[in-house]
Amino acid sequence: MTQHEIEQVYEALAEGIDRAAPEAPELYLARVCLLLARELPSVEAALAAIAAAQTA
Amino acid sequence: MRPAGRADTASLYFTYPQFAAPEGAARAGLARDVAVAIVGAGPVGMVAALTLAQQGIASVLIEAKDSFNDGSRAICIARQSYAILDSLGVVAPFLEKSLGWTTGRSFYRGRQILEFHMPDGPEEKFRPMYNLEQQFIEAYLWQAIEANPLIETRWQSRLEGIEIDEAGARLTVADPEGSYSFHADWVLAADGARSVVRSQLGLRLQGQNFEGRYVIADVQMDHDYPTIRRALFDPACRPGATVLIHRQPDNIWRIDYQLGDDEDPAEAVREEVVRDSVAAVLAEIGHTGPWELEWWSIYSANTLALDDYRKGPVIFIGDSAHIVPIFGVRGLNNGIADAHNIGWKLGHVLTGKAGAALIDSYTPERRGATLDVFANASKSARFMTPPTRGWQILRDAALGLALTHPFAGELANPRQMTPFTYAESPAVLPDDPGFAAGPAPGAAMIEARVGAGFLSDRLARGGFTLVCFDPALARAVEALPDAPAVACLPWPSAAADRLGAGQGAAYLVRPDLHVGARWPAATAETVRAALDTLCFREV
Numbered sequence: 001m002t003q004h005e006i007e008q009v010y011e012a013l014a015e016g017i018d019r020a021a022p023e024a025p026e027l028y029l030a031r032v033c034l035l036l037a038r039e040l041p042s043v044e045a046a047l048a049a050i051a052a053a054q055t056a
Numbered sequence: 057m058r059p060a061g062r063a064d065t066a067s068l069y070f071t072y073p074q075f076a077a078p079e080g081a082a083r084a085g086l087a088r089d090v091a092v093a094i095v096g097a098g099p100v101g102m103v104a105a106l107t108l109a110q111q112g113i114a115s116v117l118i119e120a121k122d123s124f125n126d127g128s129r130a131i132c133i134a135r136q137s138y139a140i141l142d143s144l145g146v147v148a149p150f151l152e153k154s155l156g157w158t159t160g161r162s163f164y165r166g167r168q169i170l171e172f173h174m175p176d177g178p179e180e181k182f183r184p185m186y187n188l189e190q191q192f193i194e195a196y197l198w199q200a201i202e203a204n205p206l207i208e209t210r211w212q213s214r215l216e217g218i219e220i221d222e223a224g225a226r227l228t229v230a231d232p233e234g235s236y237s238f239h240a241d242w243v244l245a246a247d248g249a250r251s252v253v254r255s256q257l258g259l260r261l262q263g264q265n266f267e268g269r270y271v272i273a274d275v276q277m278d279h280d281y282p283t284i285r286r287a288l289f290d291p292a293c294r295p296g297a298t299v300l301i302h303r304q305p306d307n308i309w310r311i312d313y314q315l316g317d318d319e320d321p322a323e324a325v326r327e328e329v330v331r332d333s334v335a336a337v338l339a340e341i342g343h344t345g346p347w348e349l350e351w352w353s354i355y356s357a358n359t360l361a362l363d364d365y366r367k368g369p370v371i372f373i374g375d376s377a378h379i380v381p382i383f384g385v386r387g388l389n390n391g392i393a394d395a396h397n398i399g400w401k402l403g404h405v406l407t408g409k410a411g412a413a414l415i416d417s418y419t420p421e422r423r424g425a426t427l428d429v430f431a432n433a434s435k436s437a438r439f440m441t442p443p444t445r446g447w448q449i450l451r452d453a454a455l456g457l458a459l460t461h462p463f464a465g466e467l468a469n470p471r472q473m474t475p476f477t478y479a480e481s482p483a484v485l486p487d488d489p490g491f492a493a494g495p496a497p498g499a500a501m502i503e504a505r506v507g508a509g510f511l512s513d514r515l516a517r518g519g520f521t522l523v524c525f526d527p528a529l530a531r532a533v534e535a536l537p538d539a540p541a542v543a544c545l546p547w548p549s550a551a552a553d554r555l556g557a558g559q560g561a562a563y564l565v566r567p568d569l570h571v572g573a574r575w576p577a578a579t580a581e582t583v584r585a586a587l588d589t590l591c592f593r594e595v
């Protein structure tokens with residue numbers, strides 16, 4: 001994914017959170033994560049991303 | 057604002073001159089008709105006057121104040137602005153005093169997450185950015201204005217009214233001796249964000265106000281850090297906020313810090329509060345020596361513009377036409393480009409080199425540039441000052457990830473200004489698909505090494521230039537009536553490569569250093585026809 005495409009995702013997520021309000025952002029983001037996980041080639045890739053986000 | 061006990065112009069490093077209102081014999085001519093009046097002798101108005109003078113057009117510059125603007129204000133001048141100043145023949149003192157820079161560093165909670173380098177190299181005549189306090193910018197432009205017999209400056213002369221008529225506009229001006237009116241065929245409104253011309257004509261800026269407020273404070277100190285712009289996100293000294301630090305000449309450092317939503321702006325600009333805030337930032341960056349507070353101010357991030365930059369004979373340039381967030385340093389730089397753009401066009405029309413329709417290309421070109429700035433600056437502003445919960449969460453997430461994932465740090469890249477491409481301008485010809493490289497029509501001409509100098513040294517000052525590589529074509533174009541300047545470059549050469557040019561190719565460069573047209577195989581006839589079209593000549 002190019003940097004420009006990453007920016008597109010960044011902006012879509014920010015606007016998505018605002019559109020989901022007043023629902024809590026974590027619910028919306030958790031749905032996004034589950035949907036994205038379904039697109040990944042393996043469970044390992046999903047678990048690795050989940051672990052990587054923990055340390056940041 | 058300045059510390060208690062110091063006058064508005066009592067600077068630690070700059071002596072403000074005092075300019076008198078017109079007096080004695082000069083007053084006899086105050087009410088005479090003029091071709092061009094420029095309202096506002098800030099940097100934008102002065103660039104407009106110099107550009108017109110280069111075209112051979114006299115102007116009257118009126119300014120309400122008796123000196124230059126107070127404080128360092130716009131401190132970052134971009135490469136393209138230096139190219140414009142060079143083309144006006146005034147860049148030398150700027151180069152001598154300013155600090156060129158290429159690098160920025162961003163920090164999150166004290167740890168560096170990004171170092172960016174703006175494009176630079178030996179083929180570039182100027183660095184991507186220069187830091188220089190605005191007083192010097194104005195002083196160096198003033199040196200050239202003062203020496204130019206085509207420019208009459210009237211200080212302490214406040215515009216009180218303007219009325220458009222069939223032949224131009226009538227301006228009413230008040231100075232310490234009294235008030236008078238005079239007629240101008242054209243008026244350039246360079247009177248800033250609170251433009252009197254704009255409000256007198258009943259025009260309003262349209263757009264958005266962002267919530268974020270920043271205090272900018274200058275301090276003088278011996279501080280050992282190169283000319284690298286630093287951005288501190290969520291620093292210990294101001295949790296949740298963003299701080300920017302810039303080095304300026306004369307040991308002056310710009311500290312630019314965001315106010316929290318709960319901070320009262322009136323309280324935030326009290327001297328003791330500013331001192332405490334600055335001291336906290338300096339402690340964070342490890343400065344332990346003495347420092348002296350020079351000047352401070354407050355601003356908010358706005359994206360506001362006029363729908364049309366022209367109303368009859370009145371043309372808006374700089375902040376009177378558009379107000380942009382400072383992230384990306386586009387305020388002054390776009391004002392300079394506005395002034396240069398309208399300057400050559402009005403000059404060409406008034407000297408009969410172009411048809412009046414050329415003026416109509418000003419708004420689409422420069423308003424287009426403003427909208428592009430808005431798109432980029434809004435992105436930067438959303439990162440620096442997230443406007444909603446969603447943007448705040450994503451920004452903080454990106455900063456957190458950036459410590460371990462460089463791609464996320466790139467989201468903090470401020471996208472410093474690059475010149476806008478006038479892709480859909482009526483004063484630019486459609487591109488020729490025969491080029492694989494080089495700037496398309498509408499884009500700023502690129503720089504390149506040519507012999508011991510640079511390509512830009514070979515461009516006409518104030519006129520069109522044909523850049524070509526075939527001596528026979530050069531001779532044929534030079535023989536045209538009203539021929540443009542011709543820069544015939546060696547072929548093959550590095551410059552030809554950068555321009556994607558075969559030996560028969562040619563670029564027609566406008567007086568504002570933007571490409572007007574290009575051809576893989578040019579003839580004198582196509583060049584002549586293009587000049588007619590670009591200048592809206594009745595043939």
